[in-house]
Amino acid sequence: MSKLLDMAAKAKINRQKVAAGAAICLLAAYGVRRYCPNVASVLMKKKTEDGARLQQNSEPTKKTTTKADEGSASQKSSPNVNKVFYRQLRRLIKIIIPGVWTKEFGALTFHTATLVARTFLSVYVAKLDGSIVKTIVQRDMTKFSIQLAKWLLIAVPATFINSLIRFLESQLALIFRTRLVKHAYNMYFDKQTYYRVSNLDSRLANADQCLTEDIAMFTQQLAHLYSHLTKPLLDVSLIAFTLYSLASSRGASSRVPSVLAAVVISITASTLRAVSPRFGKLVSEEARRKGDLRFMHSRIIANAEEIAFYGGHKIEKSHLARSFKSLTEQSNLIYLKRLWYIMLEQFLMKYVWSCSGLIMVAVPILTATGVRYDGTYVDDDPDGGVSERTRAFTTARNLLIQSADAIERMMSSYKEVTELAGYTSRVSELFEVFEDMKNGRYQRNTVTHSKSKVAHDRINGPLTQKGQVVETESTIDIENLPIITPNGDIIVASLTLQIEKGTHLLITGPNGCGKSSLFRILSGLWPVYGGRLCRPPPSSMFYIPQRPYMSIGTLRDQVIYPDSKDDMRGKGLKDSDLEQILNTVNLQHIVHREGGWDSVSDWKDVLSGGEKQRMGMARTFYHRPLFALLDECTSAVSIDVESKIYQSLKDCGITLMTITHRPTLWKFHTHLLQFDGEGGWRMEVLDTTTRLSLNDEKQRLEAQLAGMPRMNERLKELCSVLGEDSVLLHSQESFVELETSQESE
Numbered sequence: 001m002s003k004l005l006d007m008a009a010k011a012k013i014n015r016q017k018v019a020a021g022a023a024i025c026l027l028a029a030y031g032v033r034r035y036c037p038n039v040a041s042v043l044m045k046k047k048t049e050d051g052a053r054l055q056q057n058s059e060p061t062k063k064t065t066t067k068a069d070e071g072s073a074s075q076k077s078s079p080n081v082n083k084v085f086y087r088q089l090r091r092l093i094k095i096i097i098p099g100v101w102t103k104e105f106g107a108l109t110f111h112t113a114t115l116v117a118r119t120f121l122s123v124y125v126a127k128l129d130g131s132i133v134k135t136i137v138q139r140d141m142t143k144f145s146i147q148l149a150k151w152l153l154i155a156v157p158a159t160f161i162n163s164l165i166r167f168l169e170s171q172l173a174l175i176f177r178t179r180l181v182k183h184a185y186n187m188y189f190d191k192q193t194y195y196r197v198s199n200l201d202s203r204l205a206n207a208d209q210c211l212t213e214d215i216a217m218f219t220q221q222l223a224h225l226y227s228h229l230t231k232p233l234l235d236v237s238l239i240a241f242t243l244y245s246l247a248s249s250r251g252a253s254s255r256v257p258s259v260l261a262a263v264v265i266s267i268t269a270s271t272l273r274a275v276s277p278r279f280g281k282l283v284s285e286e287a288r289r290k291g292d293l294r295f296m297h298s299r300i301i302a303n304a305e306e307i308a309f310y311g312g313h314k315i316e317k318s319h320l321a322r323s324f325k326s327l328t329e330q331s332n333l334i335y336l337k338r339l340w341y342i343m344l345e346q347f348l349m350k351y352v353w354s355c356s357g358l359i360m361v362a363v364p365i366l367t368a369t370g371v372r373y374d375g376t377y378v379d380d381d382p383d384g385g386v387s388e389r390t391r392a393f394t395t396a397r398n399l400l401i402q403s404a405d406a407i408e409r410m411m412s413s414y415k416e417v418t419e420l421a422g423y424t425s426r427v428s429e430l431f432e433v434f435e436d437m438k439n440g441r442y443q444r445n446t447v448t449h450s451k452s453k454v455a456h457d458r459i460n461g462p463l464t465q466k467g468q469v470v471e472t473e474s475t476i477d478i479e480n481l482p483i484i485t486p487n488g489d490i491i492v493a494s495l496t497l498q499i500e501k502g503t504h505l506l507i508t509g510p511n512g513c514g515k516s517s518l519f520r521i522l523s524g525l526w527p528v529y530g531g532r533l534c535r536p537p538p539s540s541m542f543y544i545p546q547r548p549y550m551s552i553g554t555l556r557d558q559v560i561y562p563d564s565k566d567d568m569r570g571k572g573l574k575d576s577d578l579e580q581i582l583n584t585v586n587l588q589h590i591v592h593r594e595g596g597w598d599s600v601s602d603w604k605d606v607l608s609g610g611e612k613q614r615m616g617m618a619r620t621f622y623h624r625p626l627f628a629l630l631d632e633c634t635s636a637v638s639i640d641v642e643s644k645i646y647q648s649l650k651d652c653g654i655t656l657m658t659i660t661h662r663p664t665l666w667k668f669h670t671h672l673l674q675f676d677g678e679g680g681w682r683m684e685v686l687d688t689t690t691r692l693s694l695n696d697e698k699q700r701l702e703a704q705l706a707g708m709p710r711m712n713e714r715l716k717e718l719c720s721v722l723g724e725d726s727v728l729l730h731s732q733e734s735f736v737e738l739e740t741s742q743e744s745e
């Protein structure tokens, strides 16, 4: 624009006419920018559909999804600047700014006021610049000094406001992030969403990445775009108005240039929108891959010891390298797409606009009358109008440069809007999934093994929770309850049992038969898909897994987890009570060893496997629940200490529900629930003495039969040395044949 004005100046043109044309053109640009998205969205729609169809055809179907998945997949479009984006953004903004009387709205208003102030200052500075040039042309020393003083004085607030805008932008991002993160955390820790999101649903691969990086990026981009779009919009509106007044006062015609400007800008906007790569989708995919890489790293840290024992560094390194490569490929793709897009953007906005500017400059010159509205001529001033023309030229030039810059900024921010669409889609999906988890709506991609035999019956399609859950005082009453995994595998079709206080239940069965799953249903982690479950509130049941979780905090925090020190005091317990508890589980020595109750350590690594299990049991003594759900939680504890702990639990009035493979624990139980691994189960009174003698016999037989293959081999050797046959060998071979034929039937 400045080049064009310079050229016009050389040709002794009335610059105000140029300014008038440009002013209307800027207004037109705003209009196009405002309304173009709807036009372009029609153009883009076909492209999106074609792209989606192409992608569908090119990707082989690896997974089958449930009907619910299909439904949601068809509803869910990939991130783009469309209706879905506006709807998602509106919802997120409602969370970020819940009302007018909030800190967030206050910050936004202050930020907007600063932007408005900056725009007024820009116009004032441009006019001041013109006035200074005028005083120079007039050779008026006094006026020049006054204007210069004004220039220096205005620089102080101007620079402060510039810096304030940046400060407020980052403040705004931080305030938005704080609100969104608080909201996300509330949802994440409501109704065990943190468990459900990774175990019962497969939509969010890396919730941690969404909760940290994606929310931060979304709020940063939102705050940045707010000032990046608001400021140019204000600039364009105010400057266009100023320029138009200036031009009108000089009697310039501005109809043709404004129409031309509107056409050129609208074509630029439509072209850029039509050819713009889908930055939203690209950025969203990049965020997903970042999440994968982060997950790989955290897996290595969590399993460092196991990997080191196995010497698995080579394979882990290759997994990491693959994940990193996939991320760099995606980032590279984005850079490459940006390369061509920015080239086109610059071509249109710099060169095509300048070219159209030439035409726009020519038309007002040819149509200029040089007559003001009041009938006087512009060149009637005492100095022949030279100083006034120079002042007007300088002012208009400055304003035009600023407004052209503002339009360019608005247009180039389209790709940032598309990137915002990517983050908006990820953050919205996070909240949608959290909401679904809260309401018990799960979706899971299940891999279909078309050739291999599936061990259990499977429910294909969405799982519906038809079961009834009733809260009781102190009994567990289960009626026709199915045990169904989140994948839809029916492990046990219908289970019915009643456990009263004092019914110490031993649960046995082969691996994967659903023992722990029963505990998951009792604790409310897995939904009740059918039948009726009457149980006391989850706080009355305490689950101890085989590998107890060690929390961050002091030694005391480990014993009282998940209580805090204040909760402990509230219950009227002291450190000396905790010492007693540790005494019961034979762990009293660690208080001294670890430096007292307030010592902080990485307890996961500091305590041995057996110590961690004993710590888990200590928690049961601290909380004293009605029912203790013990899931092979003493497998690393010596038998004598284990027996002491079980006896103490019973003495405390805690009802045991134990999954164990150790016969030494049978004597602490009154009933036996036995799963057969094929969906069947049996509940009976546990006769420990009979069962122990049967077990002894079983072990004896196992020991004898274990020697059979070796004896067989020896018999064969002897037969070949003696050159004789054996009756036993024949009968065994026919027995094996019979077994094989029965199995194949």
Ligand SMILES: Nc1ncnc2c1ncn2[C@@H]1O[C@H](COP(=O)(O)OP(=O)(O)OP(=O)(O)O)[C@@H](O)[C@H]1O
Residues within 6 Å of the ligand: 199, 200, 485, 486, 487, 491, 509, 510, 511, 512, 513, 514, 515, 516, 517, 518
């Ligand atoms: N989060 C999950 N998602 C899908 N399937 C699961 C999940 N957790 C467990 N399962 C499946 O449920 C079945 C029963 O698992 P469960 O943990 O109850 O076995 P278990 O009887 O306790 O076995 P073990 O003695 O080996 O601990 C298994 O086939 C397992 O693959």
